[in-house]
Amino acid sequence: MAKRVLAIGIEPGSVDYSVFPQLTPELVRSYIEAQFLRLRDLGYEVTSCLIDPDETAEATVTAALRDERFDCIVIGAGLREPKARLLMFEKVINLVHRLAPNAAICFNTTPADTAEAVQRWIEP
Secondary structure, three states, rough: OOOEEEEEEOOOHHOOOOHHOOHHHHHHHHHHHHHHHHHHHOOOOEEEEEEEEOOHHHHHHHHHHHOOOOOOEEEEEEEEEOHHHHHHHHHHHHHHHHHOOOEEEEEOOOOOOOHHHHOOOOOO
């Protein structure tokens, strides 16, 4: 049976790209989709959980974690930066800890290195 991965990240259309002018929502979405395809090609099952940085974030993550069992949760870099998202990041980490206690937790550094983050912690 394939290892199951939940990828939690910020909805690309909700990001302020002023600090990353080389990025656009479309480009970030293409990186995300390419990484999901790569993970699937490597033998993983991948579920996406893109959240808006508002009061719906916790409910969205909670629903995803309650719907299925995951072997690994990858948390996108957009949740860790900017500093204004620290509280949301902590809430997501605590939800993962509480609702998926047996899942490995990993972090990507860009939308283009998600597969490497997952592979550090679980094999397909």
